[in-house]
Structure formats: structure tokens, C-alpha cells
Amino acid sequence: MDITAFQTFLAAAATGSFSGASQRVNASPSSVTERIKQLEHRLGTKLFIRDKRGCQLTPAGEKFMGPARQAVRAWEVARYEVSLPERFERSLSFGGQYFLWDRLLLGWLDDVREAAPDLALRVTAGAWARLNRDLAEGILDMIVVHDPIFRRDISAERLFEDQLILVTAGDPARWREDFVRVDWGRSLGLEIAARLGLRPESGLVLDLGQRSARWLITNGKSGYMPEYLVKPLLESGKLTTIENAPSFEFPAYVCWREDVDPDLAKEVVESLKRRSPAP
Structure with a gap:
């Protein structure tokens, strides 16, 4: 069982390209191509269809996803557990x-x-x-x-x-001018922009987790943050809630x-x- 080949296969399936897989598994694109080729040879079937846009799984490749994941997981678990002291069951x-x-x-x-x-x-x-x-x-x-x-x-x-609430470290009356988008997932950014009629005028998207709140405070900006996360900052007065702004389930x-x-x-x-x- 070639775990490296399985990991390379899963990386190619996840990224949709052999070049993307090469970055994920820290191998050259030619090595990725060779690993997939050898894996297909051993399985006796094609796993990917390749074109200029990247690669797509064949029906056989789709079926192989589950066994490949299980094999990689079994290897990772085994490698980890054999090194544990006996007291860990x-x-x-x-x-x-x-x-x-x-x-x-x-x-x-x-x-x-x-x-x-x-x-x-x-x-x-x-x-x-x-x-x-x-x-x-x-x-x-x-x-x-x-x-x-x-x-x-x-x-x-x-x-x-939890819920995302609009907070500011600056002048609440100027929150629109100071607004910066904080990335909290695939769809929420679009929903927030649509509900508030906002455009990405700042040219900045923060994906820093808790550090996003620190950045807002340091720079006197506004943005949407999880209420649970910023509650201590609201209580201390470092951030202020924008009244009447919509909140979003989170x-x-x-x-x-x-x-x-x-x-x-x-x-x-x-x-x-x-x-x-x-x-």
C-alpha cells in the first residue's frame, strides 16, 4: 500500500489540478504525475480526466475516494498510536x-x-x-x-x-467609511454586503480570527465580529456596537x-x- 500515492491522489482530487496537488504534498508536478500514473496502473483504471483547466475524477476515481481516505487515515492513526505510551488506550x-x-x-x-x-x-x-x-x-x-x-x-x-454583530473602534457615525470586511465563511460576506449595501471600498479582507478585533481597535475601524468573541471588548469599551445594524446567525x-x-x-x-x- 503506497500511502504517498494515496495522499497525492486525494490532494489532486481536492485541488482539481496536479500542480495544486504538488504544492500540497510538497512534490514536483512531474512526481505527482508519475505517482498518479503508477496508482492507475496498479488499479487497472483511470482515476482522472485531465485538460487545460486541471483534472476531474472519473467514475472510478469517485469510487476510490472513500478507500483512499480510509487508508490514509488508518496510516496516520497507526503511526501516531504505535508511538504512544501504554497508558493511552x-x-x-x-x-x-x-x-x-x-x-x-x-x-x-x-x-x-x-x-x-x-x-x-x-x-x-x-x-x-x-x-x-x-x-x-x-x-x-x-x-x-x-x-x-x-x-x-x-x-x-x-x-x-452566536451571531455576527457590527462593531466599531472609531466614530459610530462614520462606520460605513471605516468598514472593513472580515471573512467568516463562504456565504456570509456576500449576505452582509447585500443587506447593508456595501462595496469593498477598503480593498482589504481580514481573515485573522481574534486578531481581526485587535486590528479594528488599533486602526479605529468597523466590521462584523462574533458576539461571543468580542463581548469582553464591548464591556471594556474598546469596541462599540452599531445600533440598528442587522445581525447574522453564526x-x-x-x-x-x-x-x-x-x-x-x-x-x-x-x-x-x-x-x-x-x-
């Missing part, structure tokens, strides 16, 4: 959006380590797009994000309710792969709920 790869760690997930991490000393954890922070991708490709077992990608092989549950979800042990998934979800803000 279970393991979980977990990811959360950057801005959720300070106020939520760091405390949860302390809780779960104390409650489940037999559970080995590998945790990471990232942007929603990368976390969703890593979950789909089997690199992560469970994630907490505000913009999940719903799939048949991934379970999802609302963790807590719930957080916990998502996990269906091949995660059901008892472990339930245990972790319940521990996350205990740490989450009350509705």
Missing part, C-alpha cells in the same frame, strides 16, 4: 477555528485531559476551510467550526448559538467522522457542551 485528532481557542477550547482541553487520562490528543488551530478539508481527508477526527461542510460520512451537531458546530468510536465522540461532544456559552 484511545486517541483523537482535533481541530478548532483560531478564534475559538482562547475563550473556549483551551479550557475544554484542560477539562478533557483531566476527565479522560487514557485519551491521547493531537490538537490544532486553523481556518475553517483547512479544518473542513482535513476532516474530509481523514487527517482530523473532529473539529469545531462556524462554517461546516455537511457530508454523508461526517456527523455534525450545533454546539452553541452558530458553532462540532463535526466528526463517522468512523470515530461513537462512545468517544459522545464523550467529547458532551465535554464541549459543558464548556460552551449558555443559550
Whole structure:
């Protein structure tokens, strides 16, 4: 079983091009081409149709996605678990959006380590797009994000309710002139712009998580931020809410792969709920 070839196949399928796959797996485009060619030879079928725009999965390639993900995940789990001390009987790869760690997930991490000393954890922070991708490709077992990608092989549950609110660190009367778009997902940016009649006049999009709030404060700008995240900044007066501005639902979800042990998934979800803000 050639795990490198499987990883290269999944990268090409995710990016839609061999050149994109080469960047993701840190290999030359010619190496990617050769790996896919050898994999197709061993399977006895074509996995991709290539043209000037990139590559598309064939029907056989679509069928191979599931087994390839399972193989890569099995390898990652095996490589990780064989290096663990004997006291760890279970393991979980977990990811959360950057801005959720300070106020939520760091405390949860302390809780779960104390409650489940037999559970080995590998945790990471990232942007929603990368976390969703890593979950789909089997690199992560469970994630907490505000913009999940719903799939048949991934379970999802609302963790807590939140909303995006318009805040400013400058003059509330000038919030339109000071507005900067903060990226919170695929569709919310378009919805916010349409509801408020805004144009991207600043030429800037922030995707910095909690650091976006710091930037707004430092530069006296306005933008949409999660209420849970900026509540302490509103209470301290560093940010001000723009009255009568529309708010937008922004719930957080916990998502996990269906091949995660059901008892472990339930245990972790319940521990996350205990740490989450009350509705």
C-alpha cells in the first residue's frame, strides 16, 4: 500500500489540478504525475480526466475516494498510536477555528485531559476551510467550526448559538467609511454586503480570527465580529456596537467522522457542551 500515492491522489482530487496537488504534498508536478500514473496502473483504471483547466475524477476515481481516505487515515492513526505510551488506550485528532481557542477550547482541553487520562490528543488551530478539508481527508477526527461542510460520512451537531454583530473602534457615525470586511465563511460576506449595501471600498479582507478585533481597535475601524468573541471588548469599551445594524446567525458546530468510536465522540461532544456559552 503506497500511502504517498494515496495522499497525492486525494490532494489532486481536492485541488482539481496536479500542480495544486504538488504544492500540497510538497512534490514536483512531474512526481505527482508519475505517482498518479503508477496508482492507475496498479488499479487497472483511470482515476482522472485531465485538460487545460486541471483534472476531474472519473467514475472510478469517485469510487476510490472513500478507500483512499480510509487508508490514509488508518496510516496516520497507526503511526501516531504505535508511538504512544501504554497508558493511552484511545486517541483523537482535533481541530478548532483560531478564534475559538482562547475563550473556549483551551479550557475544554484542560477539562478533557483531566476527565479522560487514557485519551491521547493531537490538537490544532486553523481556518475553517483547512479544518473542513482535513476532516474530509481523514487527517482530523473532529473539529469545531462556524462554517461546516455537511457530508454523508461526517456527523455534525450545533454546539452553541452566536451571531455576527457590527462593531466599531472609531466614530459610530462614520462606520460605513471605516468598514472593513472580515471573512467568516463562504456565504456570509456576500449576505452582509447585500443587506447593508456595501462595496469593498477598503480593498482589504481580514481573515485573522481574534486578531481581526485587535486590528479594528488599533486602526479605529468597523466590521462584523462574533458576539461571543468580542463581548469582553464591548464591556471594556474598546469596541462599540452599531445600533440598528442587522445581525447574522453564526452558530458553532462540532463535526466528526463517522468512523470515530461513537462512545468517544459522545464523550467529547458532551465535554464541549459543558464548556460552551449558555443559550
